Amino acid sequence: MKRPPKAPSITVSDVARQAKVSKATAARVLGGYGRVSKTVRAAVLEAAKALDYRPNELARSMTTGRSGSIGVVVGDIENPFFSLAVRGISDVARLSGINVILANSGEQVEAEKNAIRVLMAKQVDGLIVTPAQSGEIAHLVEIACSACPLALLDRALPDLDVDTVTVDDRDAALRATRILTRAGHTRIAYMTAAVLSGDFRGGESRINTSTVRERILGFLDACQEAGIERAERNIRFGSGRSETSRAAMHGLLQSPDRPTAILASDSVVALELFKTIRECGLHIPQDMSLITFHDADWTSVTTPPITVIDQPVYALGKSVAELLIRRLKGDDRPPERIILPTTIIERMSVAQVPDVITQATA
Amino acid sequence: MKRPPKAPSITVSDVARQAKVSKATAARVLGGYGRVSKTVRAAVLEAAKALDYRPNELARSMTTGRSGSIGVVVGDIENPFFSLAVRGISDVARLSGINVILANSGEQVEAEKNAIRVLMAKQVDGLIVTPAQSGEIAHLVEIACSACPLALLDRALPDLDVDTVTVDDRDAALRATRILTRAGHTRIAYMTAAVLSGDFRGGESRINTSTVRERILGFLDACQEAGIERAERNIRFGSGRSETSRAAMHGLLQSPDRPTAILASDSVVALELFKTIRECGLHIPQDMSLITFHDADWTSVTTPPITVIDQPVYALGKSVAELLIRRLKGDDRPPERIILPTTIIERMSVAQVPDVITQATA
């Protein structure tokens, strides 16, 4: 823990000495600011090359106050949704010569807080966050009030008026659920990995994360439209990759009044569901219809292929990054909330409900 | 591009003034070094809290010379293989209070070089790289010679003697191919996303990336063992997600002497293949057997589920990170090359070749 051999790196002063000019002059040509004569510039450049000078970005950042990097905090980098969004972000960042420090919150607020603290200490110029928990946003509010621009990805926070990019969750859920109700389903479950802070019990107003709330709203809209009562009973939170959630899924699928259709909030949940449905000896779509958010690559190769809500994930990342970088450049327009449209890709995972057909013909 | 409002942050001096002690003393308690009396410590801490002091990690890094972060350069963060490995790395890093700056090379050497340059300028304490190209490693050699520890993930470089963690690629390929040969296959293709620098033509010695070379060696071993001649004809490079590679796949699958079995080098290639095989109206496993490296989550839900080589991907990331961090702490044992074992998970994507059965019964 003691000796980092401390490579004696080449500094501006070294170059200056070699080029026989002052440190200030060398710094000017090396840093690309101020005015220098052609001859001196050439001399300095030559000296720099000879010495193999590499600027110390840290030192530079310290004086300028800008680190040239932005922090990105996502829930779970393993979720292909986030990987893709992150690529959108980094592609944009690269174009502006900004680099990205990535942190994983594992959807834990504490980890999120910690990640943000570390990123701030590293003096990131801006922050893109996918808030893990809707209840605790004090740390985000604090950032928003500070000089460091903050942008929200995929999940809006009503109480936090900052640049935000989401998709038309409510509408997407509505349309997806409608496909289900129109196929005659009346027992429809909505499964999300999100955890509820507090208790649900029908008060969707208590759900603070826009993504979750909007989707539930859309889901309930469609259910109501179809005359399905107490649809909110079938909303399941916390359906992650954990053991408990698997057990819960099993329980749900094996109960006598199990749903005949499920809407999954992301492809990870959907995959778990897909496996569990099989394990329970059920068949998609005959015994169980399934629609999921996110057109993950595998959804088209299963048997049957899954009907999905295709979100513009890459564009989502691209847009927040653009918004944030614009802000970094000094733009001070009021915060923008961009909502990107989604499409539904109908595949083979939704079936007509038999008794509806029976009823219809009876 | 001009005015970053420059939040006037609280510094040690501010805290010192408030606590009525010298800057040095305040720094001691805030930085957690040296000796300070209980009373003074309490006073400083209180002042710090009152002022809401946050250390500037950049300034700290500048004097100490250690930035507390490591750089990770992977080929494609969207590939679940890398996402998982990266999680392994960051989990370990977090435990040591080190954070990770992630960069994507897109498997392009130039991007890789650039990413490394940026990361070095940011004074990362160490570097983990998945070398994109085997031919151009001058930039890596340079790092290896410098004071900054370098570790290689998944791909070894024979000419670069640094800490490296890979899997038993040769053996894995051998065993996988054997499954195929034992099922009677004689026309077996090996498809990798890797691009060859130069030309292949049977000289596997010219392939510098260990992963690719070892796998090919294992593949050829098994073919030879089964008496298959000129097996190297069926090695296909550059099978990425691109249009050209799809076209190539189509060509291969529709040719009259198409292979009856394929070994895919990663799950992204395998998924492309899976889709293409379907598009060509072929069926797995009757018309085409398929085995792939990496037990990606979707491989178990397809029809049929895919036989895979299960690599300990998370452990791969975990191990390199551990190696690198040990090195950061001053360990100077000679470089280690760790090879992790793989398992084969046999599912339903391999079929017996009919004419072999015929022969056997004849």
Place this chain on the structure above:
DNA sequence: TTTTCTTGTGAGACCGGTCTCAAATGGAAA
């Protein structure tokens, strides 16, 4: 020729920490 302006350069402060060194304090030993 003298004055004024422009341009190039150097000296040195500064960013926010760490860390060395010397001085001050106080208790124990002589």
Place this chain on the structure above:
DNA sequence: TTTCCATTTGAGACCGGTCTCACAAGAAAA
């Protein structure tokens, strides 16, 4: 009481850049 040593504290250099300011020299204007 005097001497010595350990502990605590302060002053200030330093890390590697940026940037302000003053000054010198040459060009243009008077």
